[in-house]
Every structure is written in C-alpha cells, then in structure tokens.
Amino acid sequence: MSPPLHISISEKLRHQIEAGVYASGDRLPSEHQLMETFSVSRITARQAVANLVSQGLAIAYRGKGVFVTPQKKVTYSLSSPLVFLEQDMARQGVAFSFENLEFEPVAAPRDVAAALEIGKASPVYLQKKLFRMDGAAGAVDVSYLIADLGERFAPLLEQQMTFPTLAQHGIPIDCLDAVIECTHADYDLSGYLEVPLGHALMVYRYTAYSSNQQPVLYGSTISRADRFCYSLSTRAGASA
Amino acid sequence: MSPPLHISISEKLRHQIEAGVYASGDRLPSEHQLMETFSVSRITARQAVANLVSQGLAIAYRGKGVFVTPQKKVTYSLSSPLVFLEQDMARQGVAFSFENLEFEPVAAPRDVAAALEIGKASPVYLQKKLFRMDGAAGAVDVSYLIADLGERFAPLLEQQMTFPTLAQHGIPIDCLDAVIECTHADYDLSGYLEVPLGHALMVYRYTAYSSNQQPVLYGSTISRADRFCYSLSTRAGASA
C-alpha cells in the first residue's frame, strides 16, 4: 500500500525542488542529513538521491555534494536548418559558444564509411566540438567530413559549420537526413558532458548530402536529455 | 585505476548481450548466481544489474528475474506526417496495432487550455491510446481535442487519427508544431509501458492547427526511449 521509503523521500525532495525550496544549482542535504531528517539508513537516503539523479533533477559530485540540475531546457528548431544554432539559443536568452576539441584526418570507421558511401578506412576528417550553453557544457558534436570537404573547411575552423557557411565556400548542402534518438551515457561522454553513467542523452544523428546526392557529412550531436530538446514545425519559416 | 566491481560485471554482461550470449527476451543470471560467479556480495551483483536496467538493456520483474530488453528500435518518420503510423511500422517489419484506452469529455487543464487558446476548464475531449509494436506496449498517446473536433471524431474512434482521416471528415489540419524531448518514467506511465522508474522516455508533444490558424489538437506521444526514435528528412517525400 504505502510506497517505499526511498520513493517517499525523493518525491518530497522533488516537490521541494519544484516549489523552489532548492533552486537551480543549490546543494541538496547530504546523505547524512537526510538520514537524520527522515530517520532512515544511509542506503535509503542514498537511494532517494539516486532517484533524483536518474531522473535528471540532480547531479552528485564525490566530495562536494548533490546539486540541483539547471531545469531550463534549450530548444533547437529543426524546421529551419538554415538558422544558426547561435540564433536559436539567443532567442531563448541563452549565452551560446562552442569550442573545437579536435579536427584531424582519420581513417573512416565502418559505420562512417557506410554513411558516406566510401570505402572502409578511406580518409575523412574527424571534427569534435563542444557546445556551451550559459557556460555549462551542453552538447558534444562529433562529425565526419569527406576528405574534400575537410580540406576546404579547415581554414574556417573558428566558425560554426552551418549550411550558409558551407554554401559560401562552394559546398552547397542540398538535403539532410536525420534521426533523433535517446541513448545513455557511457564513460566516454561523461567526461565532456558531466553526466552520470546511465543518464539519458539525446542524439541527433545526421547525414548531409551535396547537390549531386553525394553524402558529404555524417555526424551526431549528443546532448544532455535534461537540457536539450528539438522542435519542428510544418509552417514554412516558423520559429516556434 | 581499476573500475568498480559492479561496472566490470555489468560491462561483461553487456558484452555478452551484444555478442548474443543472451538474446532478446532471455533471462539473465539471477543475483544469487552473479554473486557466486563473480564472488561478490549481493549489493554488487544488484548494482551491476541496475546498471543494465538504467541503460535500458534489461528489465527486472520481481519474482521472475531479469530479462534482456528487445533491442530493435522503431523509427517514426516526421518528414512525412501524412504517412500513416502503421505504414511506417510496416516498412520496418513491425506488427503495429493500437487500442483506445479512454475517450471522454473533460475540463481542460491549465496547460491544455493555454495550448488550445481556450479558457481554463473549457470542455475538451481527452483521448488516450496505446500503441503496440510486435505485441508489446510501445507508446502511449494522450491528446486533447477541442470540443467540436471531439464530437466529430467520436464515431471514428476505431480509426487512427491521422491528417487524411481528419481532412476526410471536414477537419483539415494545416500545420503542426512539435517538440521532441526526453523525460523520465514516473509511476503513472510505468503501468502502461512497463518501464522502471526513472527510465528514459521520448515525448513527442504537438499542437495541430486548422486552416484558420486555430489550434484544434494538443497532445503528446510518450514512448520508451529504447524502443522508439524519430527521423526526418529535408527531401520532400523521402522515406529514410
């Protein structure tokens, strides 16, 4: 009949977060404090916190404490792929920046070669970028460019790679196939995005084709599911 | 240096799942068996299993065991909203069916009233549907129809509500705004979709507008993140 203790406690904390008792970025009571407040064992207190963490409401740091996750979600509008990501963010009052993590020629892995319709281990350019939203790491973009595109884009590294930028430099992108899916954090990405293992991530996986139907760009943007979402509209030029 | 025991164990199990040692639907070793196999305490064995569950690779049933989650992901193509959901599923070789859970007039909650641009507590129709993919519950759709649309649609309950169906009955849908986001299972939905608390869910939240720019339909399709993803293409009529 009555729910488990750890559920009751995490629900109580969740309500307090939603009611503003603990604001975005605030530290939640430590496990020891929860033990005393609710007269439970550390296992129960820990599980209550784990519920919040798995729901993306909080994040725990060893040695520091558990902190409320920023609840503001940023929307990227898919319906107007020509709009700069910066503009999308600015409309929502979010300071946006990005930094290049890597840009180097590599041999195409199997899935990349298949998507770009080139031979396995053909030369491609690997580009890794980190997007920051209000200073905090919000998304990681890992993309592969066909060799020709990579060489042409190399001098433009400081710019966001958008369709207009590419078109200006003689690489018009004609169409884009994309999949939006949800996956889970593994150890690799935890480093960039500071998400606990198993936490939900949004993945925007895309293949861009040039005017001659040739795939030229394949990659994915991986973001924290609790900080990023996608919108689209059938209205031409709509900005939902 | 060395990773925690529970991580090592869950990684080993994950590799075995990916290698086919445990196929989709198979039962994993029980906590007791894992204790003996890896010479660890039940807490460690449990945590290893919990890792798999939180990553969506397995699901646990009390009294029965832990079973490998079906890994096949179903894609719904957003670029052609006129395509029937059934067709999208059929293309992927998935048996699709849906059942009406509820259809009744209710007073519009606050967020619904705002989306439909009507007064709070105005009469609307609540429609709740369950989508089945290969027999298993895959998604729940909860939508609200303006009163007029609800009355006209009531006799058509056995049909999927798609844009062509609506247009045939004098309700042309002109445009659609949608947001795709990720959220986490709460107790309400766990019942329908059989997902553990905190598990990632995909939410497709939409507002449909009639030809006179009036919002007529607002709702969301909630699906298991590990079983459902969305695709879109800028190619007209593409079927990625």
Add this chain to the structure above:
DNA sequence: TAAGCTCACTTGTTATAACAAGTTGACTGC
C-alpha cells in the same frame, strides 16, 4: 606570504543480514 599538510565532510564502493513480496512448480488432499 606562499606552499604544503591535515582534518572534517562529502559521495562511492562493498560486505553481511534480514524480511517483504511476487512467481512458479510441485505436492497434497479431496
């Protein structure tokens, strides 16, 4: 002053123990 150390506090990992609760198959009694 500045560098380095220590200590208190935090979460992370792991062990042992016990009971609750749901499932399943075998066994018993009719």
Add this chain to the structure above:
DNA sequence: GCAGTCAACTTGTTATAACAAGTGAGCTTA
C-alpha cells in the same frame, strides 16, 4: 483429475558497518 497449499526461488526494501576517494577549509611550516 483438480484445486488448493506450500516451498523454493526471484527481485525489492531496509539496516548496520567499514573503508576508499575527492574536496575544501584551516592550520602549519618554510
């Protein structure tokens, strides 16, 4: 043969205990 019971097995919840490891403030020492 069938129905009901029970025992064995499963995961779920909770407690107590100890150590590991990261952080940060404050103190000590050069």
